[in-house]
Amino acid sequence: MDKSSSQRLPPLKRNWWLKHRFFKLYMLREATVLPLVFFTLCLLAGMVALLQGAESWQGWVAFMGSPIVLLLNLVALAASLFHAATFFVLFPRVMPLRIAGHSLPDQVIVAGQWAGVVAVALLFFWLLGRV
Amino acid sequence: MSISKHGAQHKQAFDEPLWWGLFSAGGVCFAVLLPAVILFIAVLLPLGLLPAEALSYERASALLFSVPGFLFIGAVVCLPLFHAAHRLRHGLFDISVGNDATNKKLMYGGAALLSLLALGLVLAGMLG
Numbered sequence: 001m002d003k004s005s006s007q008r009l010p011p012l013k014r015n016w017w018l019k020h021r022f023f024k025l026y027m028l029r030e031a032t033v034l035p036l037v038f039f040t041l042c043l044l045a046g047m048v049a050l051l052q053g054a055e056s057w058q059g060w061v062a063f064m065g066s067p068i069v070l071l072l073n074l075v076a077l078a079a080s081l082f083h084a085a086t087f088f089v090l091f092p093r094v095m096p097l098r099i100a101g102h103s104l105p106d107q108v109i110v111a112g113q114w115a116g117v118v119a120v121a122l123l124f125f126w127l128l129g130r131v
Numbered sequence: 132m133s134i135s136k137h138g139a140q141h142k143q144a145f146d147e148p149l150w151w152g153l154f155s156a157g158g159v160c161f162a163v164l165l166p167a168v169i170l171f172i173a174v175l176l177p178l179g180l181l182p183a184e185a186l187s188y189e190r191a192s193a194l195l196f197s198v199p200g201f202l203f204i205g206a207v208v209c210l211p212l213f214h215a216a217h218r219l220r221h222g223l224f225d226i227s228v229g230n231d232a233t234n235k236k237l238m239y240g241g242a243a244l245l246s247l248l249a250l251g252l253v254l255a256g257m258l259g
Binding site: 011012014017027030031032033036037039040042043044046047048050051053054057058061062064065069070073074076077080081083084087088113116117120121123124127128129130 | 158159161162163164165166167168169170171172173174175176177178179181182185186188191192194195196204207208211212214215218219221222225226227245248249252253255256259
């Protein structure tokens, strides 16, 4: 423990972030990884099921369809989109792009990243969605 | 509670760029890949909204237990796990839970173990 710095600054209370909207949004963004971890653990279970055989795989698909699991994964989907919205605006600040001497407007860089999200979704549709 | 994360001697944190790099790479994967992955695998598949054969046992095995499947798991499981570990570690620090040196080992260690498990499962499927 670093005693010297705690002598300089009073320790923060655990609820410091509840006092301002900006910090609440910051903590919400930190929390987007909780449903992500849930989805990842589901995916790992699915991989084990796939290794075990067809019956286990069908069981896993049924498990994924149970209301609570489905609800938590819908939260994970929303969290991934919220994370994307907060992450994409950082890119032009961290790495401004210049093309032919002109700096690319922030909105263009953000829109380009959303286009990436759509492109991945279309790739999945091409792979899994066609009848 | 300590304010500094780097101990009393202010040791140089040589490993932080590695965790930061994995956090960033995982953040890109979480933002760009995960919305579609969650939508198709965790929502449309269990709701029966995909064609019946799209992720049948045979098709899912063929897709996952392959070199592209191995890369897919790296990008969709391993990197986002390190992203999550980083955010959880700093989130725990923010709400003064536990000790950062311990949290760091637990979080990154957990991400590494689950990553090895995930990649190992793909390799087992490819060999088996």
